[in-house]
Amino acid sequence: MRRDRSTAIVSLAAIGITFLVLWLLHSFGGYYIERIVIGIGINLILVISLNLANGFTGLFSLGHIGFMAIGAYASAILTLPLSLKSTNLPDLPVFLSKIQMPFLPAVLVGGLIAMVVALLIGLSLMRLTGPYISVATMGFLVIVQVVLTNWDSMTRGARTFAGVPEYTNVWNVWIWAILVLYIVWRIKFSSFGRKMMAARDNEIAARSLGINVMASRLLAFCISAFFTGVAGALWAHFITAFSPKSFYFSQTFSVVTMLVVGGLGSLSGSVVGVMLITILSEILRNAERGFSIGPLVIPEVYGASQVIMAVLFVLFIVFRPRGLFGDAELDVRRFFKKEKEVSG
Amino acid sequence: MKKTVLFLAAILVIFLVSCGGSGSKNIKLGMLYNMTGSQASLDGPSSNGAKLAAKEINAAGGVLGKQLELVSYDGKSDAETIGKAAAQLVEKDKVVAMFGFSDSDMVMAAAPIAAKAKIVFITSGATSPKLPSQVPDYLFLSCFGDNVQAAAAAEYSWNTLNAKSAYLLIDKGMEYTLLLGKYFQERFTELGGSVVLEDTYQTGDKDFSAQITKLKALKPAPDMLFISSGPDDIGTIVKQVRDAGITSPIFGGDGYDTPLLMEIAGKGANNVYYTTHSLMDKNAGSPEVQKFIAAYEAEYNTAPENAFAGLGYDTVYLLADAIKRANSADPKKIREALQTTKDLPGVTGSITFEPGSPIPQKGVAIIEIQDDALKLAAEVVPEKVPAP
Numbered sequence: 001m002r003r004d005r006s007t008a009i010v011s012l013a014a015i016g017i018t019f020l021v022l023w024l025l026h027s028f029g030g031y032y033i034e035r036i037v038i039g040i041g042i043n044l045i046l047v048i049s050l051n052l053a054n055g056f057t058g059l060f061s062l063g064h065i066g067f068m069a070i071g072a073y074a075s076a077i078l079t080l081p082l083s084l085k086s087t088n089l090p091d092l093p094v095f096l097s098k099i100q101m102p103f104l105p106a107v108l109v110g111g112l113i114a115m116v117v118a119l120l121i122g123l124s125l126m127r128l129t130g131p132y133i134s135v136a137t138m139g140f141l142v143i144v145q146v147v148l149t150n151w152d153s154m155t156r157g158a159r160t161f162a163g164v165p166e167y168t169n170v171w172n173v174w175i176w177a178i179l180v181l182y183i184v185w186r187i188k189f190s191s192f193g194r195k196m197m198a199a200r201d202n203e204i205a206a207r208s209l210g211i212n213v214m215a216s217r218l219l220a221f222c223i224s225a226f227f228t229g230v231a232g233a234l235w236a237h238f239i240t241a242f243s244p245k246s247f248y249f250s251q252t253f254s255v256v257t258m259l260v261v262g263g264l265g266s267l268s269g270s271v272v273g274v275m276l277i278t279i280l281s282e283i284l285r286n287a288e289r290g291f292s293i294g295p296l297v298i299p300e301v302y303g304a305s306q307v308i309m310a311v312l313f314v315l316f317i318v319f320r321p322r323g324l325f326g327d328a329e330l331d332v333r334r335f336f337k338k339e340k341e342v343s344g
Numbered sequence: 345m346k347k348t349v350l351f352l353a354a355i356l357v358i359f360l361v362s363c364g365g366s367g368s369k370n371i372k373l374g375m376l377y378n379m380t381g382s383q384a385s386l387d388g389p390s391s392n393g394a395k396l397a398a399k400e401i402n403a404a405g406g407v408l409g410k411q412l413e414l415v416s417y418d419g420k421s422d423a424e425t426i427g428k429a430a431a432q433l434v435e436k437d438k439v440v441a442m443f444g445f446s447d448s449d450m451v452m453a454a455a456p457i458a459a460k461a462k463i464v465f466i467t468s469g470a471t472s473p474k475l476p477s478q479v480p481d482y483l484f485l486s487c488f489g490d491n492v493q494a495a496a497a498a499e500y501s502w503n504t505l506n507a508k509s510a511y512l513l514i515d516k517g518m519e520y521t522l523l524l525g526k527y528f529q530e531r532f533t534e535l536g537g538s539v540v541l542e543d544t545y546q547t548g549d550k551d552f553s554a555q556i557t558k559l560k561a562l563k564p565a566p567d568m569l570f571i572s573s574g575p576d577d578i579g580t581i582v583k584q585v586r587d588a589g590i591t592s593p594i595f596g597g598d599g600y601d602t603p604l605l606m607e608i609a610g611k612g613a614n615n616v617y618y619t620t621h622s623l624m625d626k627n628a629g630s631p632e633v634q635k636f637i638a639a640y641e642a643e644y645n646t647a648p649e650n651a652f653a654g655l656g657y658d659t660v661y662l663l664a665d666a667i668k669r670a671n672s673a674d675p676k677k678i679r680e681a682l683q684t685t686k687d688l689p690g691v692t693g694s695i696t697f698e699p700g701s702p703i704p705q706k707g708v709a710i711i712e713i714q715d716d717a718l719k720l721a722a723e724v725v726p727e728k729v730p731a732p
Contacts, residue, residue: 031457032431039424149517149546158547159519160448162478166456239423241452241478243519246423285425289417302379302418 015178026170034170040278041173042235045180047258047270049227052184055265055327056193057220058200059126062252063137064228066144069247070117071110071229072236073148073155076164078106079237084163091153103167107233114229118222126217129203141252148244155244162241168234176234180227185267187223196220197265261316263323268330273323277309284308370413371406371673373398373663374433374463376444376454377656381421385575385602386446389649390468390656391416394443396643397660407667412660415439423453430457439463440673441666443486443659446652448472448519455479463675464682468659469652471598472523473732476702484682484702486659486695490520493597493619494527495726496708497570500617502535504722505593507567509540511559513581514572517547524597525572530730532570540566547574552581556588568592574599579608586612593617601650606713616713621651621692623709623720636691651692658690693723 025037046068053061078101080089085097101109125136149158187193199206199213206213236242262273284305291298375394377387398412406412415437417429433439434457442458445451446469455465455475459482466484467475473489501507510532515521529539540562543555559569569592571581578600585594586609593615600618609616623629626637626647636657640648648654665688667673670681685704688695693706705725712721 030431030435032428032435035428035431039428157522158517159522160452160472162448162452239427239453240456241449242423243449245517246449250422282428285418285420300416306380306420 018174018178022170022174036278036282037170038168038173038238040274041170041177042231042238043255043258043274043278044177044271045227045231045234046255047262047274048180048184048267049224049231050255050259051265051267051270052187053221053224054259056188056196056200057217059133059217061137062134062256063140064224065247065252065255066141067114067118067225067228068232068235069144069148069244070114071232072242072247073161074113075106075110075233076161076236077154078109079103079165080163081165088156088163089153103237107230110233111226111229115222115226118225119218122218122221126214126221141248145244145248158243160241160243164236164240166237166240168238173234176230181267188267192216192219257313261313261323263325263327265327266323266325266329269323269325272325281305281309370411371667372413372415372437372439374437374439374442375414375416376419376426376429376442377416378419378421378450380418383421383447383450386469386652389653390446392644393640393648393653393656394660396640397657400639401660401664407664408671408673412664419445419450421450423449426450426453427457430454434458434461434463440675441466441663441678443468443663446470448475451475452478455483458482464679466659466662468655472519473703477732482679485704486662487621487655487692488706488708489703489732490523490597491527491730491732492726493708494524495531495729496710496724497595497597497619498528498531498535499726500710500722500724501568501595502532502537505568507537509538509566511562511566511569512539512542513555513569514542514544515547515574515577516544518574520599521572521574525570527730528570528572531728547577549577550580552584556585559590560588565592569594571596575602575604579604582609582616583612591615598651606716611716613713614716617721618711619708620711621709622654623711623718624648624651624654625718628720632689632691654691658692658695661690662688662695
């Protein structure tokens with residue numbers, strides 16, 4: 001009981017501090033910082049929901065960006081102003097060409113469509129294990145790519161889908177991010193979550209205890225697809241112009257890297273992984289333009305940031321193969337307790 | 345755990361310090377190109393061309409007595425990075441105008457941010473005529489639109505090559521190739537020609553035997569082939585078409601303007617025609633082109649890789665001219681002056697903006713490959729251009 005209450009207090013305090021920091025950044029940080037903060041929020045949703053599928057169930061999906069694409073295109077089509085619809089998407093089916101949805105319902109619909117697709121493919125894919133599932137989900141990513149580039153009437157094919165209203169801001173992204181973090185956290189420590197992890201660690205043992213492995217995997221996969229779809233929709237309303245190739249391997253690898261650096265199965269790891277990689281790559285991106293420390297002048301070397309990041313990943317995987325946190329969680333209370341022990 | 349927290353805090357501090365602004369008395373222009381990633385082969389030369397132009401202008405005394413300073417970031421061929429870089433140019437570097445990119449997606453990631461700050465964005469190489477309407481008032485092209493080059497190709501095919509029927513092959517994977525093919529078809533049929541078969545492929549395809557089989561089955565054979573392709577695939581396509589024994593003229597757009605075409609297709613590249621910005625040839629080019637090539641070689645020890653180098657170069661001269669005529673580095677006055685640009689000579693043809701049109705009136709160079717050499721077949725200003 002006491003533990004529950006202290007958990008609630010710590011969580012509320014963390015949320016409060018998060019929003020205070022966001023408010024400070026929003027008020028004093030300027031537009032550049034704001035774009036970074038929004039980017040971190042969207043990546044948080046992507047990485048946490050990928051963690052739900054990959055970290056908790058042990059089925060390493062490489063196709064999640066396909067769900068992101070579905071969410072992005074669904075929400076973009078639903079919210080596109082009617083005047084733009086008639087010029088940019090003249091062949092849209094009648095029931096879509098006459099409606100323009102507000103932001104929130106469109107995002108939810110985007111997530112739901114991604115979830116339905118996940119259910120349909122999950123029914124067969126979730127029977128696979130290990131590397132087979134990675135290959136099969138990557139196949140799904142390719143299928144989504146091909147459908148998007150050929151479904152001219154809905155997606156404009158490979159052409160830029162522009163004119164998506166810019167609805168995304170720091171607040172709606174971070175409310176979603178914290179909501180997703182909270183829900184996935186609750187799942188991890190619920191009986192569902194423990195069933196998922198039991199099935200991950202030893203499938204046969206889990207089955208012998210009467211756990212429906214298929215059902216728990218499918219549930220994780222669908223919820224995860226829903227949130228990934230939501231993140232895609234938020235991204236669409238953030239970037240406002242994109243094409244199918246925005247949702248392909250480079251986006252997949254960037255999300256997977258953040259997940260692996262943080263630690264598969266650890267939500268604290270996902271949060272730290274996203275922030276660490278975003279901020280580090282921003283620093284390197286600015287540094288590669290050349291700078292001077294006193295008399296020492298470093299010239300511009302474009303591409304250096306990607307190379308340095310890649311080398312860091314290699315070193316990281318060699319020395320910390322399980323990521324920053326493994327599958328453990330950061331407990332703030334323990335941090336304070338240790339502090340007391342040391343000082344006392 | 346404590347160490348981790350300290351480490352993260354240290355990174356945050358470095359990051360905030362690195363965000364600090366810097367002031368200077370120069371006129372600052374924001375330059376956004378993808379120096380890495382999928383767009384690098386087009387954007388790299390553009391960036392080099394732009395830097396060369398700025399260097400020349402500064403050596404000749406700068407603009408309004410001030411030096412031009414190009415503030416550049418690498419877009420990394422990634423929309424999110426480009427958005428951040430554009431925000432930095434507006435906020436931290438306080439540039440008075442921006443330019444760059446050769447791809448619609450990339451332009452659309454940056455131009456709205458410039459427009460929000462009431463700064464013009466000039467794309468040096470994205471040829472979609474649909475672009476300016478997406479960002480009204482603040483997005484300009486310094487290259488011709490795809491409708492112009494496609495119309496030039498159609499008129500040249502009809503008038504000079506006497507082609508009455510055409511086969512059309514389009515890469516479905518790119519906005520550029522889709523639009524180019526569509527505009528060609530529109531103008532060619534308007535002139536009285538007919539498109540006997542339209543076929544498609546995807547960027548990166550390696551085997552075109554299915555398309556070629558269908559093409560060979562056509563009776564009578566079409567007078568010409570219009571293949572709307574990007575730079576990476578065209579060499580392979582031409583080679584496979586020629587290997588199948590088809591010798592008809594092949595026509596295309598500025599995506600053909602790459603050394604890869606002749607390297608991969610070899611002898612097969614003969615009887616290929618394409619529209620582009622200018623013939624980048626040391627001997628056969630116009631005086632401006634010859635001067636540009638000499639300067640480029642002196643600066644980078646290599647000939648300009650493609651016409652995009654010239655486009656980057658011309659864009660900086662275009663902006664410098666607008667600032668000079670505006671007699672001010674105020675973004676609003678620059679925009680007004682830019683719109684009234686008239687007959688500004690450049691490596692890629694002279695630039696004039698008609699009132700209200702953000703796409704310049706420019707001639708189109710038609711290049712012909714015969715006897716394993718590039719040759720300027722004609723400079724065409726199309727009589728009629730399809731609507732964007």
